[in-house]
Amino acid sequence: MPTALESKHTSVGLTLALSLALAVGLSLAPVPEALRPIPSLGRGPVGPQLLALVTTSSASRKSVGVEPDADTHSPEVPELPDEEPEEAVAVVEPPSPEAGGTPAGPTDPGAPVDPRGLAGLSGPMLASALKLEALGEKMGARQVDVDLGCRRMGPQGCEEHGLAPFFEALRALHEGRRTTPVRVEHLGDSLIASDHITDVVRERLQARHGSGGKGFLYVDRPTRSGRGVRAGVASPGWEFIRVIDRAPPRDRLPFSGVAFAAGVSSVQEVRFAVEDARTAEIFFLAQPGGGSLQLLADGKPLQRVQMRWTPAEVASARVKLPEGLQTLTLKTRGKVELHGVSLENGQPGVVYDTLGLPGAYAGVFLRAHAPYFRAQMRQRKPALVVLMFGGNEAFRLSRDWTKPEEIREEARELVRRVRESVPDAACLVWSPIDAAVRTLGGELVPRRGSRAVADIFHEVAREGGCAYWDALTAMGDEGSAIQWLSAGMLNADLIHPRAKGSDLLGHLFDLALQRAFAASAPPRVALVDPPGLRDADRALSTTFTRMLALEKGEPTRLGILQLGASHTASHYFTDTLRGALSQRLGDAGRGFVAAGRASERLTPSGVSRELTGEWTVEDALETTPTGQAWGLSGVRAVGAPGAEWRIRFCEGCASAVTPMARLSLYWLDGPGAGRLDVKVDGAAISPEPPPPEPFTTPTVRVRSFPVPGPAHLLSVTNAGGGPVTVLGAALDLERPGVTYDAVGLPGATAATVAAMEPQALAAQLSSRKPQLLVFWYGTNESALPALDAATLRADYGALIARLKHDAGGAECLVLGTTDRQQQRAEGTWEETPSLGTVVTALPEVAREQGCAYWSARAAMGGERAMLRWQKEGLGHADGTHLTPEGYQRLAGLLLADLQSAYEAFKQNPPPALASEGR
The missing domain is CATH 3.40.50.1110 (SGNH hydrolase)
Structure with missing residues (x-):
């Protein structure tokens, strides 16, 4: 007999399936789109001496001190298929805001908290997120909130949580207060070396907050496996050294963990697809005897960057890219060491850098040269640094190759180095995910050490003022790797998720970030602006x-x-x-036109005005006191004797006899007013009869003249006796x-x-x-x-x-x-x-x-x-x-x-x- 929980899951599953069928049916049906549920140079410490100088001018890869594996006890990152066959998973469209469901998203800081974190997603991205939601439920994955931690304590408690700088930067994007990208530096191990997990997070953040471009890219893949989406297409002769190598030179390695070198006698190149990028920032080592780098824009020389400097020091060169550029090529001359290239589009959006190396753990990234790590991290100016390690720590702990105290100290030092390098950035620490091992008897059991390392990392994050996300619990806790393996979401190595599993992890992390962002928005009164x-x-x-x-x-x-x-x-x-x-x-007819000077803005409607002689154009904002008589627009034109005002209606129109029209003049009469000499199409109009009694205050007078058709010239001349004040004229057709x-x-x-x-x-x-x-x-x-x-x-x-x-x-x-x-x-x-x-x-x-x-x-x-x-x-x-x-x-x-x-x-x-x- 099914339990209550099993019955509930069965009911939910049936509901999901029926909802999916309905959503897909409506989306394929010939109905309006609205009814479809799923719609269709120089920077850095070297200074200006390293400014780029403008000029006009397949063997197996060789590795410096690299063993076959990054770590003899850690496997390489597996190459995951970009596409995997998937089971049909039910999708439930979230209720619309009008129906009282999920609010429109984080673009409205005053909106209610988004309970799931789906706000800001739409179209195919939303459909994909809903599929991953259903998959997560099936696999027993959980929505785990980010522990925000505390960056700064005050007399009344925590005054700033661990992600406050990052969330403030995102809000500044939406409010137009930020004109530079919001950058994220995500350091990690093999789980992200091929840009799995991080690709989902990047895509979602850029969809919600705008894209600042691709961001940091390696010259080539740091390993021989995995996708190369976060690297250029490099010639085969580059040599590289990595922090994951057994004995790397600790005085040379950059914050990215990899240095790509070309010798004096070899010429190497790397090609990057530019897409929407408008700037390229090249990170390199300026060194004694350094050579140069020629930049080619679609094969044509663009700029040359010189790389000679004493003593050796990391530097960067920012280069503006021509509009419409497709490919940027970097070609070496002499001794060159590159660390990477960042491609950005110059827009204030999100840039998400992935810096992942197989076999890496917190202690490995400490091998980067501390001054270089600090200088290059500061050059990136991140709003958030994510530290995603733990899997290799847990692996080593399960083999008794390390101790909890060593793991704790290495993690503390890496957090400290990050906080010291970029003190204004937020930081977030991931836990390890679950993994499994096979016993001598062939039984699958959870790997020992994952929860212990997760607890250590949580403690380190709290002490260092960083946020923390428990990926282990989100995955389903210890033992979940076995279920993921049976569902085809984990590789046979029992450690690395396949593409679908990585997407789910990225999805869960993204939603956790989004929920935290929405919940942390400062309260504000929503504007009633329907x-x-x-x-x-x-x-x-x-x-x-x-x-x-x-x-x-x-x-x-x-x-x-x-x-x-x-x-x-x-x-x-x-x-x-x-x-x-x-x-x-x-x-x-054109209707009323106020008096005033000539204006090109009247031309599209066929009207022109002209003032000759001595005129003063006054308006109700510049003239005091209040309570004066003005034209409908708050303007009046005051002319001295002899001054003339002309207005032409329907200028350029063909002459027409019909229909009849009414041409009207609006002016102010009163004590001391001058006499008007009025002409229509050059013909003098008899003077207006005087009023029965003289006006004691300025009074609006209106006089209309019957005329044929819409094209006419009305002229008003001050015939003397005082100033005249014209308010405007109108042309109305009698039809x-x-x-x-x-x-x-x-x-x-x-x-x-x-x-x-x-x-x-x-x-x-x-x-x-x-x-x-x-x-x-x-x-x-x-x-x-x-x-x-x-x-x-x-x-x-x-x-x-x-x-x-x-x-x-x-x-x-x-x-x-x-x-x-x-x-x-x-x-x-x-x-x-x-x-x-x-x-x-x-x-x-x-x-x-x-x-x-x-x-x-x-x-x-x-x-x-x-x-x-x-x-x-x-x-x-x-x-x-x-x-x-x-x-x-x-x-x-x-x-x-x-x-x-x-x-x-x-x-x-x-x-x-x-x-x-x-």
Whole structure:
């Protein structure tokens, strides 16, 4: 009779199998992609004397003092197949965030803790991770959390855990505060010599946090077996010495544990596939009588590095690589000793170096020359150093070739050397994994010593301020190697996992790191910044009704007026919206254009302005006191006698008699104002009759002229008597369609508009008669250091209510701020101080005023989106504005959401419309 535990496992297995069948079926079915569960130079101590100098200019490998095996008591790393036949393993897709399951991932530091560590993975990588999860459950593997340890103790206890520097570096990547790679140095034994285990961890970290490139590569494989993915393609004559050799020269070996040498009389070369790398850093020994290294870019001479120096000292040369390069070749001349090459792409992402040697243990890496180890480790500037040993210690202990005290002292010294070399880096110690031995009777039993070494390493990690991960327990504890062997996941040597087993170990370690990272994120209030167009069905019903009527060919008009700051004033965003809406619903004219100087930004919409004579262009931000009369954009042009302002609409358009149009002039009249001489297309217009009573204060005047067609020139000349103040002009076609007025003032906030003289704004809004007001403020508010949310909500809300009333009951749409970043003195980026306040308050303002709401920041991608848009050429270098292409992209995103809401409206129209059959 099955036990309760067996029944539970059977149930889980059936559930997994059924889930896999469903997931695979849906993924292969002809359904939309969204419904598929599995979607488709010089550096270093030598100094500037070793700067690279620019010039134009198969036998068996020989080993120096190397025995056939790295350690006569330790086997070489086996060559594992890259692909292994696998059993069908059930995969369960994690629940979506919307369903209340696993959160989106560590890219949101304020997200809930990821219980499994799968956050940030997607597509094939997620599918692979889920298969490994199921495999781990089948094999009895366990999710073991990292023991973070304590780097620094204080009066109140631990003040900094062992992985704090690494996690802070990762967070700095996401927050744009870091412009250099986050490097990991993973030192280990044969388990990682062929980049098994570490390949999974590297791929996952780079998927979550960005890739900084391949990282450190050997010249050639340090052994005769295993994969060569972390090495170049070398000529056969290189000689090498290794820390794992029986009697290596301890005054020569580098931190990587291997030195590759070319003699005076031989010419050797090594070739590296560059891929996306933009820099190559070459690590070498500068020595008396040293030769040189010629660098070839796709076979063409690129640079030469000189390697002569007295006394001998490790050095490095950083070389910039040409864009599009495929292959980098290094060719020796004279005596040369290379230690490796690092290839990086120059991006702030993760670089994960694998430094693994068969037969290595902690004491072996102590054979590296201490000054060289320190200098080269510091040159790498790692954020994390992983020490992965223990298997060979346990092997030696099981044979009584060493004692626990010797293991402890060697491990302590290696941790001490790492901490002293890179004191700002985090460190993490692995335990050994399980292994088995076969008795004289042929029985398989767990190898003695694995748990004892694991306990020693745990103690050493705790004493040294390092984190610790118990890989032995994660594998399934002592005895698990026997089960892995029977499942084809362990080699016949009973020590080394095969590729599938290595992948599982890498998977378990990655998830442990991810869970620790997510759990250690500092608490923060998540910004309420939902994507999409909100409340459109309620707030934009009249707008949608007019759109529907225009689509039906009915004689109506949709007037839109957008108020805002520089995003609106640039015209790129509004030109895109106007063009798309007019093409679909009809063009009812360019609409209102503010007075001002000539601007190329008006050219795409066929408008040009010109000021001649003495003019002063004033705006509501630069002029005090408040309460003055301004144009809708917060700008006015004041001209002295004889000054002329000209504006041309539809410049370059073909002459047309129809349709009829209305050309309107907006100006300020009042005490001391000069007389206007107005011309339309060169023809003088009779003067405006004086008002019944003289104006005692500046008052908005609007005069319209009937004209044929869209192409016209309006000129205004000050005929004397005082200054004239022009606010703007408009061209409206007398036919069905859309007008889209864009009135923006760079640097403005909602408070800027609220401080303008209200009657002047009301008069202009009444003349324009918009059916929809679009408000786009918040970007400049986000830069204010002490913005009060309650004041913002009250004042912005009052402004919206007043302008809606002045426009005759227009509907309203509030656009949320774009993402905005400001640059620190050291060049990194951070959010503007009140961005969170604005993002949280604006949806509330829109809801309270009955407006629809659309978050530009969410459409851009949310947190730190501006930095991503900058990389794509869509965000301006100032962290505030967008490029023309960026504004066009953003407008397209709004149009898509507007279209979606409009189509939903047509499917479910209000009862009145439905009864009319519209």
